[in-house]
Each structure stands twice: as C-alpha cells, then as structure tokens.
Amino acid sequence: MANYTASSLKAELNSRGWRMTPQREKILHVFQNLPKGNHLSAEELHAVVEKRGESISLSTIYRSVKLMARMGILRELELAEGHKHYELNQPYPHHHHHVVCIQCNNTIEFRDDTILKHSLKQCKKEGFQLIDCQLTVMTICPEALRMGWPSALPTDWCCTRVISQKETEQDSQE
Amino acid sequence: MANYTASSLKAELNSRGWRMTPQREKILHVFQNLPKGNHLSAEELHAVVEKRGESISLSTIYRSVKLMARMGILRELELAEGHKHYELNQPYPHHHHHVVCIQCNNTIEFRDDTILKHSLKQCKKEGFQLIDCQLTVMTICPEALRMGWPSALPTDWCCTRVISQKETEQDSQE
DNA sequence: CTCTTTGCAAATCTTTTGCACAAAA
DNA sequence: TTTTGTGCAAAAGATTTGCAAAGAG
Numbered sequence: 294m295a296n297y298t299a300s301s302l303k304a305e306l307n308s309r310g311w312r313m314t315p316q317r318e319k320i321l322h323v324f325q326n327l328p329k330g331n332h333l334s335a336e337e338l339h340a341v342v343e344k345r346g347e348s349i350s351l352s353t354i355y356r357s358v359k360l361m362a363r364m365g366i367l368r369e370l371e372l373a374e375g376h377k378h379y380e381l382n383q384p385y386p387h388h389h390h391h392v393v394c395i396q397c398n399n400t401i402e403f404r405d406d407t408i409l410k411h412s413l414k415q416c417k418k419e420g421f422q423l424i425d426c427q428l429t430v431m432t433i434c435p436e437a438l439r440m441g442w443p444s445a446l447p448t449d450w451c452c453t454r455v456i457s458q459k460e461t462e463q464d465s466q467e
Numbered sequence: 468m469a470n471y472t473a474s475s476l477k478a479e480l481n482s483r484g485w486r487m488t489p490q491r492e493k494i495l496h497v498f499q500n501l502p503k504g505n506h507l508s509a510e511e512l513h514a515v516v517e518k519r520g521e522s523i524s525l526s527t528i529y530r531s532v533k534l535m536a537r538m539g540i541l542r543e544l545e546l547a548e549g550h551k552h553y554e555l556n557q558p559y560p561h562h563h564h565h566v567v568c569i570q571c572n573n574t575i576e577f578r579d580d581t582i583l584k585h586s587l588k589q590c591k592k593e594g595f596q597l598i599d600c601q602l603t604v605m606t607i608c609p610e611a612l613r614m615g616w617p618s619a620l621p622t623d624w625c626c627t628r629v630i631s632q633k634e635t636e637q638d639s640q641e
Numbered sequence: 642c643t644c645t646t647t648g649c650a651a652a653t654c655t656t657t658t659g660c661a662c663a664a665a666a
Numbered sequence: 667t668t669t670t671g672t673g674c675a676a677a678a679g680a681t682t683t684g685c686a687a688a689g690a691g
Contacts, residue, residue, distance in 0.1 A: 312645060312690050335681080350648045355681060363569060369605075371545035375656085376680060392586075392595055395537060403589050408582070412566075412604045415577050421566055421606035428602045430586045431543075432595035486665050486670060509656080524673045529656060531671095549681085550655060 296384070297321060297366060305364065316349045320357050324367065324381045330402055332370055332380035365424045372429070374398050382425050385409070390427060394434035396442055397451040470558070471495060471540060479538065490523045494531050498541065498555045504576055506544055506554035539598045547605065548572050556599055559583070564601060568608035570616055571625040 297305070302321055303313035323341055327333070333341065335354050342349050358379050361367040370378040372393050388409060389402045405428070412426035433442050436452035471479070476495055477487035497515055501507070507515065509528050516523050523531075532553050535541040542556040546567050562583060563576045579602070586600035607616050610626035
C-alpha cells in the first residue's frame, strides 16, 4: 500500500520478473490523478486514456489492472454495478470503505480505521498476508426509502443524487 | 435477516406484491440445508436442484436469487471468483465475513460482530437502511506464500487446501 | 538475444431479456 | 380474471485468450 512513482513501480515490477511499460506507467498516472472518490471500470479507464489522445488496447487495460490489483497497487471493487471498478489502494489515512444502495448504486465512502485493524488481526491469526480489505455495506438509500422501496419502485429506478453524480462525472474525469 | 419458513417467505413476498412459487420455496430449502460455510453460484444451485431429480430453469434461478438478495434473504458474495455466490443472510450470531486468498480463492469465514455495529453506525448517520454488510479481506494464503508468491507461481496455481475442498464438495452438496 | 508484453480479433462465460404459456392471488 | 412468474432460446455484456509482432532487460 505505498505511494508509487514511475521508478518505484518499475522496481517493484522488476523484482517480480515483470517489466515496466509505457502502458503500465500511463495507467498508474491516470489513477493517481483521479479526483478523490472516483473509481474506474476497465472500459472507463480505456475511455479516459483515449480522451487524452493516447491509446491502450482494452486487453492490455484488463491485463494491467488485474496485475496491479494482484500487486496490491489497485483495489478491485465490486459495488453491485455488474462490473469491476478499480481505484488506488491507498495507505492510511486514505483507506476507506463503501456504503452502497442496492437499488440505485448510489455509493458513499467512509473511513473507519478499526476495520483494517480487525482484518489484520484475523490475517495474523491464520497466517495470511493482507493485500486489501473492503467493507461493503449494502443498503437502501434515503430517497429510495422515501419513494416506497421496494414494491413501489421499478427495478431500474435511480435516485436523483446518482443521476446528478453521473452528469458531473462527464466533466470531472481527469 | 430472519429465519424463514415456507409460509413466512410467502407472507413476505405477498406483502410486496410478489408471489410464492414452488421454485422459490425449493431454492430457499436448498440454501437452508447447505452445509455451514458453503455458498453457491447460480450454476451450482442449478446443479444441486437437478441432482435432486427436480428442475428449475437457469433463468429462474438467476431471477430468484437476485430477488431474494434484494429482499435481504440471501447475501450476494463477490469472492474474487469471477461470478457471484449466494448464501443465507443469517442473523446474529451466524453472520460472518470472509478472508479470501486472491491467488487460489481459498476462503475462510470469521465472525466479528463489531463490523456490523460499525456498519449500522455509518448507515444511521447517513439515513440509509442496512440490508447486509460484508467485510472481504483479500490476502495471500500461507501455502502460496511458502511457494514463493508472486513471481514463482503460475497464475492458475492453487493450494492443496482448496483442491481438497473442491473434492469434498462433490459429496457434501446437500 | 531472450522472454515478456501488446494489440487485434475471436472466443468464452456469466447474466439478462423477449415472448408465449402456466400459475398464483 | 388479472397480473406475476417460468422456461426456452437468443442476446448482451464483461472479460479472457491465441497468436504474431513489438519492446524491455
């Protein structure tokens, strides 16, 4: 869970028999410059790179994020959205967890450092080496509750908070 | 997070405008009779039903587990295996969390009731209604570490603990 | 030079969906 | 009766893979 630079990434890769490439450096850079709280799917990461006028094939994107997650550089998030999202696996005090509305995927982050402590305790007990820990709290958001969840809501109903978030993301990516 | 019977499931479904069916009852029954610590993917659930000489279409399986997860009856787990797994969403004191090895998917359960408390606190603060909370600890298991993870291990290497688990599952399902 | 990585296109795998029929309420 | 649920087959997505060429150490 360190803060990587291009050269420390190279060192880490080489120490494991892997190689530094412009693609991997670029991907690290994108995540490091992502507005706080954002996370990207493979497709979205691909789009961000394209928008900069650069290009990395989608296969390489998939291969890279998986590798970087295995290395502990990225966190692989499953936030009930049907595809994986990635974000930097940041050290304390930026490490955080998620509350997700299962109706509309509205997601909020929260910090709670005791979670990591509990996870470490469990790992130590069993001899496992911790890479990352994620507490995901599945919930119904206040707006969905107000609208009469569950029976009164169509499956694809989405709260206004999420809709406005989506609009904001158009501009804020990088 | 209650312990359902066929008739309480029916009541719960009806109260939301949904209907009780033999398929839904059967699925609940399979999960209730699953050995402790097991969880099933949609495919696996389908196989278990078939093995009993009964039959539910795969579409219905997918539709049912999703519905039951939305109702809070099942938990939808993402244990780094590429597809979702389901298990009963059990109340205290059976509620638990998972430590997963990202190399071989070796999974162990652990209980830690403070996690739920922290999640509830966070929900209350934001006005969200808690359905479930899951702490997933991504790790490298002791055996993979011993074998020289990461560089010395092929991507698909799997520890013996998991291989023997898989063999045991053949018999123990139901 | 050798071995890893990339890009492309095709393949795979999981999950979803349209529709006609069956079945709860 | 009306409306929801099921089964089937086809579609849709997301992710992976084989292979030849490019590139890192």
